[in-house]
Amino acid sequence: MKEDQPMTRLPSREEEEIDEALSDIFKASESGESRYEVLKKKLDESISPGTLDTLTQLGWTVIRNGTAVLTAEGEKRARNVIRCLRLSERLFADVFGLDSEKAEKAACQLEHVLSPEAADSICTLLGHPSECPHMKTIPQGACCSKKEMTLNSVVMPLTRAESGSKVRVVYLELKKSPEVYRLLSLGIVPGKELRILQRFPSFLLEAGESQLALDEEICSHIFVRTAQA
Amino acid sequence: MNQNAASRSPVKPLDAPSGEALRGLVLAGHPNVGKSVLFHALTGRYAMVSNFPGTTVDMLQADMKTAQGRWRVYDTPGVVSLPPRTEDEAVSRAVLMSQNPSLAVQVADAKDLGRSLHLTLELSEYGLPMILVLNMADEAQDRGLILDEERLEKILGIPVIKTVAVNGEGIAKLRSRLCEARELKIRPRYDSSVEALLAEAQKKLGLENSRLGFLGAVSLFLGDAGIAEFLAPRCQPECVQEARLFAEEQKRRLARPFELLRYEARQSVIQEITGEVLHQQPSGKKGFASALGLWCLRPFPGYGIALGVIWVLYEFVGVFGAGTLVGFFENELFGRWVNPWLTSWVQAVIPWPVLQDFLTGEYGLFTMALTYALALIFPIVTTFFIFFGVLEDSGYLPRLAVMLDRLFRLMGLNGKAVLPMVLGLGCGTMATVTTRVLDTQKEKLLVSILLTLAVPCSAQLGVILGMSGGLSGRVLLIWFSVVMASMILVGWAASRVIPGGRPPLLVQIPPLRLPKVSNVFKKVTARLTWYSREVIPLFLAATAVLFTLDQLHLLKRITRAFSPLVVGLLGLPEKSAEAFLIGFLRRDYGAAGLFDLAQRGLMNPRQAAVSMILVTLFMPCVAHMLVTCRERGVKTTAVIFAFVMTYAILMGAAVNQFLLVFPLV
Numbered sequence: 001m002k003e004d005q006p007m008t009r010l011p012s013r014e015e016e017e018i019d020e021a022l023s024d025i026f027k028a029s030e031s032g033e034s035r036y037e038v039l040k041k042k043l044d045e046s047i048s049p050g051t052l053d054t055l056t057q058l059g060w061t062v063i064r065n066g067t068a069v070l071t072a073e074g075e076k077r078a079r080n081v082i083r084c085l086r087l088s089e090r091l092f093a094d095v096f097g098l099d100s101e102k103a104e105k106a107a108c109q110l111e112h113v114l115s116p117e118a119a120d121s122i123c124t125l126l127g128h129p130s131e132c133p134h135m136k137t138i139p140q141g142a143c144c145s146k147k148e149m150t151l152n153s154v155v156m157p158l159t160r161a162e163s164g165s166k167v168r169v170v171y172l173e174l175k176k177s178p179e180v181y182r183l184l185s186l187g188i189v190p191g192k193e194l195r196i197l198q199r200f201p202s203f204l205l206e207a208g209e210s211q212l213a214l215d216e217e218i219c220s221h222i223f224v225r226t227a228q229a
Numbered sequence: 230m231n232q233n234a235a236s237r238s239p240v241k242p243l244d245a246p247s248g249e250a251l252r253g254l255v256l257a258g259h260p261n262v263g264k265s266v267l268f269h270a271l272t273g274r275y276a277m278v279s280n281f282p283g284t285t286v287d288m289l290q291a292d293m294k295t296a297q298g299r300w301r302v303y304d305t306p307g308v309v310s311l312p313p314r315t316e317d318e319a320v321s322r323a324v325l326m327s328q329n330p331s332l333a334v335q336v337a338d339a340k341d342l343g344r345s346l347h348l349t350l351e352l353s354e355y356g357l358p359m360i361l362v363l364n365m366a367d368e369a370q371d372r373g374l375i376l377d378e379e380r381l382e383k384i385l386g387i388p389v390i391k392t393v394a395v396n397g398e399g400i401a402k403l404r405s406r407l408c409e410a411r412e413l414k415i416r417p418r419y420d421s422s423v424e425a426l427l428a429e430a431q432k433k434l435g436l437e438n439s440r441l442g443f444l445g446a447v448s449l450f451l452g453d454a455g456i457a458e459f460l461a462p463r464c465q466p467e468c469v470q471e472a473r474l475f476a477e478e479q480k481r482r483l484a485r486p487f488e489l490l491r492y493e494a495r496q497s498v499i500q501e502i503t504g505e506v507l508h509q510q511p512s513g514k515k516g517f518a519s520a521l522g523l524w525c526l527r528p529f530p531g532y533g534i535a536l537g538v539i540w541v542l543y544e545f546v547g548v549f550g551a552g553t554l555v556g557f558f559e560n561e562l563f564g565r566w567v568n569p570w571l572t573s574w575v576q577a578v579i580p581w582p583v584l585q586d587f588l589t590g591e592y593g594l595f596t597m598a599l600t601y602a603l604a605l606i607f608p609i610v611t612t613f614f615i616f617f618g619v620l621e622d623s624g625y626l627p628r629l630a631v632m633l634d635r636l637f638r639l640m641g642l643n644g645k646a647v648l649p650m651v652l653g654l655g656c657g658t659m660a661t662v663t664t665r666v667l668d669t670q671k672e673k674l675l676v677s678i679l680l681t682l683a684v685p686c687s688a689q690l691g692v693i694l695g696m697s698g699g700l701s702g703r704v705l706l707i708w709f710s711v712v713m714a715s716m717i718l719v720g721w722a723a724s725r726v727i728p729g730g731r732p733p734l735l736v737q738i739p740p741l742r743l744p745k746v747s748n749v750f751k752k753v754t755a756r757l758t759w760y761s762r763e764v765i766p767l768f769l770a771a772t773a774v775l776f777t778l779d780q781l782h783l784l785k786r787i788t789r790a791f792s793p794l795v796v797g798l799l800g801l802p803e804k805s806a807e808a809f810l811i812g813f814l815r816r817d818y819g820a821a822g823l824f825d826l827a828q829r830g831l832m833n834p835r836q837a838a839v840s841m842i843l844v845t846l847f848m849p850c851v852a853h854m855l856v857t858c859r860e861r862g863v864k865t866t867a868v869i870f871a872f873v874m875t876y877a878i879l880m881g882a883a884v885n886q887f888l889l890v891f892p893l894v
Contacts, residue, residue: 172489174486174488174489179732179733179735181314181488182309182310182314182735183735184310184488184489184492185309185310185344185347185348186309186344186735186737187343187344187347189489189492189493189496190489197523197526198523198526198527200528201528201531201631201632201634201635202526202631202634202644202734204523204526204631204738208341208343208344209340209341209372210340210341210344210737210738211522211737211738212735212736212737212738213526213627213630213631213634213644213734213735213736213737213738214733214734214735215634215638215643215733215734215735217731217733217734218733218734218735
């Protein structure tokens with residue numbers, strides 16, 4: 001039985017540092033810099049001593065002929081982080097109208113916590129930009145190639161989900177209805193994937209191996225997003 | 230129940246056979262995982278087994294013997310999670326905390342290991358040596374789940390035993406391994422900051438590094454005030470109060486609800502375990518049962534299926550039970566053989582006419598009480614219990630709960646009320662006991678009112694169907710409309726008067742399965758045993774009262790005293806007052822009396838309709854009243870009964886007037 005990964009867990013400090021380091025390497029390579037010595041020094045200062053070697057041990061980078069290059073995995077992760085960062089900059093600077101210093105600071109925090117789907121939503125909201133406010137390239141996401149122009153509500157109450165669809169729980173409103181606590185022990189928790197079997201006369205959900213019937217009252221306190229097929 | 234809390238001793242070693250000492254064994258687990266079946270398999274005693282979540286109402290205990298010694302086994306009500314949030318869960322917690330058991334056997338659903346392990350971790354907080362029983366292993370296998378129980382045993386550090394309790398598989402192994410129970414090796418992985426908070430709360434309780442302290446701290450963080458009772462023997466009330474305030478304060482500062490943090494602390498451990506021990510074979514196509522299970526829940530054909538089930542109820546209980554079987558028992562067996570033989574025997578052996586009358590006269594113990602009980606009522610309740618047993622075992626009831634949720638909503642209830650309400654069609658007394666499965670006081674009260682007022686028990690139902698048998702379908706239709714309308718109207722009004730909201734529907738739907746004959750049989754026998762113990766003495770008592778009244782010539786006077794009401798207002802034959810009088814003592818007994826009147830052709834269709842409505846709405850029997858007193862309190866019960874009687878008489882009078890103006894042809 002495969003349990004779903006809770007999605008709301010914040011990244012640990014180490015994770016954030018890896019993101020930071022990988023995006024630094026990615027940015028350096030954009031400007032043509034990939035010498036090992038230079039990168040090592042840069043990361044020793046910006047993150048902590050020995051970071052580049054740790055990344056290599058973890059399989060995010062490889063050292064070849066005096067240069068440090070991202071592995072395929074590392075590049076993928078770095079692109080994601082950069083994409084989130086630059087999209088967030090656009091969002092804060094252009095949509096929310098923050099000054100560039102504040103926008104950058106806010107974006108730096110947001111980049112670590114955006115899921116790829118949330119990034120796609122921001123991307124669609126902004127009309128699939130290809131450049132950040134500093135005129136650097138924003139790596140493309142799945143949404144860009146499809147040129148989706150309408151933005152679906154990212155999160156909705158379960159009552160709005162269609163029959164037959166698959167959704168993932170994002171959060172529960174626990175205070176409003178004490179009955180919702182029982183959902184926890186039934187495995188309806190953030191991150192859990194649900195299939196909606198029917199909506200009338202009651203909502204019928206398939207969660208893992210079990211089926212649950214709930215009424216709208218409870219469903220209105222469960223917030224979900226559409227799960228990718 | 231909690232006087233032992235103070236003397237709760239540290240866990241005793243279980244390895245050595247402990248001679249003749251009686252050691253406690255608690256069966257605990259989620260609702261509907263087979264605790265009661267396992268209880269029976271272990272002890273040979275029977276707890277109601279059902280496929281509807283939450284039917285173990287009274288806690289059962291029984292003793293058993295194994296090679297390692299003697300055990301007292303407790304069957305606890307199902308818990309969804311601990312610390313408790315419902316009365317049932319509170320009972321289970323009280324058993325774990327204060328019955329001083331030597332070990333806890335968690336009965337779990339092998340189909341859902343992840344969920345089961347959540348409860349394992351919660352149970353482990355009670356500090357008992359544990360055994361994990363993965364029940365319904367056959368169903369898990371059918372679903373292509375491969376579970377490595379040896380590996381799981383190593384990880385958890387406690388015995389893990391697969392069972393199929395319904396056919397006894399794995400029970401011998403469980404019995405032989407009871408002494409291997411150990412404390413759980415793993416524990417939830419809380420965030421260090423949460424751990425620190427819990428440690429602080431423990432310190433405030435003055436119970437650092439103790440299991441009780443940890444349990445107390447967690448409970449306080451979950452806002453469970455009930456724990457105070459169990460902490461009382463070990464810490465000062467001020468300490469508990471201080472810790473409680475601390476927990477409430479800190480809880481507010483947490484970024485996310487403590488409940489969720491606690492869940493995740495378990496989930497992160499459990500995810501690793503399930504990943505290691507559980508493998509799913511790609512499952513083939515979904516079977517017919519699961520498709521049928523879904524159909525039962527769709528408006529179409531779900532409501533059709535529900536109607537079909539009611540039709541089967543009518544055919545089986547009404548036509549076959551109340552018609553064919555009662556006809557055979559009453560006319561043939563008792564009418565032609567048993568009673569004439571008994572009468573002549575009594576007259577030959579007993580010389581005193583009063584005693585002869587007492588045994589075989591008009592109000593005789595044999596000729597009235599036992600004939601009614603065995604020939605009239607027994608076939609009807611037996612067929613009903615068979616029907617209900619099949620329904621329960623098949624897993625259809627929770628589906629019916631879903632289908633009827635909207636109807637129950639009108640009455641301030643939710644679909645869960647379907648269990649007591651449908652069981653009420655069997656026996657209102659038994660149903661009143663099962664109102665405990667409902668979550669709120671308001672629901673319990675509402676269901677108690679409706680059970681008293683508008684849900685006819687199987688005996689009444691049989692009598693009603695029997696009485697209407699010879700009449701036009703319109704009589705039955707009038708009865709049905711008046712009773713349904715009363716139920717909805719009174720439910721609706723009461724739900725607005727009684728304070729409290731309507732709890733939302735949240736039920737787990739078990740897979741539909743073919744009922745097992747042995748299971749149904751056991752259930753029917755258990756219910757019939759309960760029923761006989763309850764009914765026969767009351768029948769005998771009621772008859773004795775009637776006999777005495779008759780001997781003292783009071784019966785005629787009482788009947789006459791009520792005759793303005795019965796004959797004038799309700800337009801019924803004078804003799805029916807007697808039936809209503811008996812009905813006080815035993816509702817089905819009175820119904821049987823009316824049935825008798827109707828059979829003898831003493832009632833016209835209008836009178837039949839009025840008395841059918843009266844029997845349904847009015848008749849509260851002594852047993853039902855006593856149980857309602859026990860469950861709801863004397864004052865509430867008095868109010869319910871006063872209301873029900875007034876309402877029934879007014880409604881009966883109204884229907885009588887209506888039918889006098891618009892006569893039934």
